[in-house]
Amino acid sequence: MPTPPFEGKGKRPADEIPEPGRYATARGFCLTSAFWMIVAASAGLLGATELIAPDLPGSLAWLSFGRIRPVHINLVLFGFVTPGLLGAAFYYVPRLLRTELFSERLGRLTVLAWNGALVAIVVSLCMGYTQGREYAEPVWPIDVLVVGAFGLIFFNLALTVKNREEPLLYVSIWYVLAAVILTAVTYALGNVIWRPDSGALSGIPDAILLWFYGHNVFGLLLTPLSAGVAYYVIPRACRAPLYSHTLSLLGFWSLLVIYTHIGTHHLLQVPVPTWLKVIAVTDSVAMVIPVMAFLINIWYTARGRLGEIHADIGAKFVFTGTVMYFFVSIQGSMMSLPQVQRVTHFNNWVVGHAHVGVLGFAGMIAIGGLYAVLPKISGRPLFSRFLADLQYWLILIGVTGFTVVLTVAGLIQGNAWLNGETVYRVLGEIHMYYIVRAGLGLMVFSAALIGMYNMARTLFPRKGGAP
Ligand code: HEM
Numbered sequence: 475m476p477t478p479p480f481e482g483k484g485k486r487p488a489d490e491i492p493e494p495g496r497y498a499t500a501r502g503f504c505l506t507s508a509f510w511m512i513v514a515a516s517a518g519l520l521g522a523t524e525l526i527a528p529d530l531p532g533s534l535a536w537l538s539f540g541r542i543r544p545v546h547i548n549l550v551l552f553g554f555v556t557p558g559l560l561g562a563a564f565y566y567v568p569r570l571l572r573t574e575l576f577s578e579r580l581g582r583l584t585v586l587a588w589n590g591a592l593v594a595i596v597v598s599l600c601m602g603y604t605q606g607r608e609y610a611e612p613v614w615p616i617d618v619l620v621v622g623a624f625g626l627i628f629f630n631l632a633l634t635v636k637n638r639e640e641p642l643l644y645v646s647i648w649y650v651l652a653a654v655i656l657t658a659v660t661y662a663l664g665n666v667i668w669r670p671d672s673g674a675l676s677g678i679p680d681a682i683l684l685w686f687y688g689h690n691v692f693g694l695l696l697t698p699l700s701a702g703v704a705y706y707v708i709p710r711a712c713r714a715p716l717y718s719h720t721l722s723l724l725g726f727w728s729l730l731v732i733y734t735h736i737g738t739h740h741l742l743q744v745p746v747p748t749w750l751k752v753i754a755v756t757d758s759v760a761m762v763i764p765v766m767a768f769l770i771n772i773w774y775t776a777r778g779r780l781g782e783i784h785a786d787i788g789a790k791f792v793f794t795g796t797v798m799y800f801f802v803s804i805q806g807s808m809m810s811l812p813q814v815q816r817v818t819h820f821n822n823w824v825v826g827h828a829h830v831g832v833l834g835f836a837g838m839i840a841i842g843g844l845y846a847v848l849p850k851i852s853g854r855p856l857f858s859r860f861l862a863d864l865q866y867w868l869i870l871i872g873v874t875g876f877t878v879v880l881t882v883a884g885l886i887q888g889n890a891w892l893n894g895e896t897v898y899r900v901l902g903e904i905h906m907y908y909i910v911r912a913g914l915g916l917m918v919f920s921a922a923l924i925g926m927y928n929m930a931r932t933l934f935p936r937k938g939g940a941p
């Protein structure tokens with residue numbers, strides 16, 4: 475039986491002006507996301523400029539590429555995308571359960587702890603304190619803070635579920651709870667939290683554990699949080715029931731079963747046991763099951779209702795994110811094949827894939843989720859639809875452009891390396907692509923500024939302005 479979201483059937487009407495303090499957690503995470511997107515994009519832009527002009531930072535070590543790159547990556551993941559998706563979740567979980575959030579006070583504390591961790595990440599990485607492992611760079615005290623923050627979020631949401639009035643748990647709730655608890659565990663494992671001095675094991679087992687965690691950041695954090703938002707926003711915007719409850723369950727369980735096995739596809743060129751590589755490659759191809767179960771469900775729900783999607787700015791971002799998910803997943807399954815990876819590994823092709831995934835898919839859905847809940851948590855219409863549309867096009871052109879230039883640059887590098895060319899001699903050939911990438915990055919950075927302005931004007935209208 476298809477399950478509709480329960481918007482509007484709650485104890486409270488959906489569009490009332492919320493009393494002070496209500497949705498404070500959702501608001502906090504929304505603002506966190508919009509603010510850190512600006513900082514994250516500026517770090518990306520600085521990194522891109524340094525790839526064009528490597529002498530730019532001069533003797534300022536804290537601005538060097540090796541420090542700015544992890545700042546960019548940690549901030550896009552934990553500053554922009556995750557809080558954006560959580561901001562939407564802190565609105566829709568209580569709404570779908572027809573109850574209040576267990577504790578807004580605890581939620582506010584979590585937002586504070588989260589932002590404290592982000593500041594600590596920037597300062598420590600810029601100062602050169604790092605565990606030196608990709609996606610697990612932050613040092614031990616920050617790891618503890620991050621795991622604690624995920625724990626608090628899970629506690630708050632789980633008790634909201636316990637207090638619920640709605641007996642049926644809509645699929646978005648499954649996704650958000652699973653994402654938060656699984657990430658608390660895999661983050662602690664991947665950061666080897668029981669070894670505060672190094673945050674690492676040694677040798678090959680460390681690489682395997684790191685990439686078990688590394689790909690889980692995308693597969694067990696960003697993907698389920700994004701799916702949760704899409705399952706909420708799309709049926710609501712289309713005013714239609716979800717196409718299939720069964721497909722949503724198939725998508726959920728197959729994601730959990732399959733995604734956990736594929737991290738070793740990052741290590742195909744490394745002497746890890748062959749059986750592990752075989753599992754990683756096979757399951758990377760099998761990812762088509764959860765991906766298509768989710769996409770068919772969303773797209774069939776929206777079938778014949780693209781007008782409604784176009785009219786709703788939140789749904790427009792989210793729907794575009796689902797299209798990007800299709801492309802990034804097909805590309806990902808291809809990149810897992812050893813024959814393909816011989817050309818694409820270690821070069822800009824992978825950076826292109828990363829931007830389609832984290833910005834095009836999860837980032838787009840995060841922004842869509844924010845726009846979907848913003849009028850509800852502020853009790854006011856969005857400040858400017860025009861600015862939101864402008865932001866949409868800047869990001870769409872930016873991320874599509876990134877994909878094209880980085881894919882071409884990656885193919886040039888990969889083919890040259892296969893033919894025995896040295897790394898540095900190919901750099902001249904891809905210089906022009908780096909310049910175009912930085913130009914496109916400027917568009918994404920501008921989009922971040924526009925998004926922050928639009929959100930701030932919606933949440934904090936000028937005195938005497940429209941209600
Ligand atoms: C079917 C789904 C997917 C598969 C099979 C897949 C596969 C892969 C593979 C094989 C690599 C490593 C490439 C290499 O190092 O040569 C990779 C890298 C990456 N993927 Fe995916 N991917 C998928 C979906 C996604 C999604 C949805 C996201 C984002 C939410 C994502 C984000 C990334 C990122 C950021 C990297 C770069 C990691 C690094 O720094 O080396 N992927 N992916």
Ligand code: HEM
Nearest residue numbers: 515518519521522550824825828832833911912915918919
């Ligand atoms: C705000 C949205 C953005 C997201 C979600 C995002 C995401 C990512 C991710 C996941 C990576 C890791 C790639 C890998 O290891 O394979 C990365 C690297 C990078 N990004 Fe972004 N990015 C964003 C914006 C930007 C912008 C605006 C620029 C400016 C051009 C930029 C430039 C870079 C650069 C230079 C790298 C390092 C690439 C390398 O090591 O060669 N990013 N980004």
